[in-house]
Amino acid sequence: IKILEEKIKSEGVVLGSDILKVDSFLNHQVDPFLMSQIGQAFADKFSQAGITKVLTIEASGIAPALMTSLQLQVPMVFARKHKSRTLSGNFYTASVYSFTKQTENKIAISKKFINADDRVLIIDDFLANGQAVQGLLDITSQAGATAVGVGIVIEKRFQAGHDLILSKNIPLVSLASIDHFQDGQVVFNNEGAA
């Protein structure tokens, strides 16, 4: 969506060869107006899919996922990353290799909040190699639920995640698709197209 691409162009900072920092509107400070547009865009795309639950991972997935769930009028559940004392007992867990932190993390969702009847929409802030989405798909299948789609705010098309998700035949909607970085600038996939 246009307003997202404009924000990325004006406020995004390219770090090294493959990281985009967008902490002024998505990853630290959050722009609620933009998040609401993002939620609307995902909800429009998946309005006919019979979604019963929106899943994401804390922390940065929560803002777009919540806005999407509000529009779809279903609950949002975020996977928790850290072990805590409230995290004992009945959880589905998956192992996720973190692209930005380069560490292996466990994510967990309580068995109370996802079940075999659920039709799940997975939302995340970024798609790089697809490990975060893969972890949520893993948990979805452990629960016997159906993964209906994946919605990504910003995908980096030059990394492996996009093709990984399509190879599983799951519909993927990315609201901004970065083709590559060039001299510290973002080049979108559709640039040069009509």
Ligand code: 5GP
């Ligand atoms: P993946 O699991 O697809 O390899 O990486 C996606 C996850 O890593 C996202 O949940 C996001 O938190 C983080 N991530 C990946 N690439 C970027 C990036 O370029 N910028 C930021 N801010 N986060 C990223």
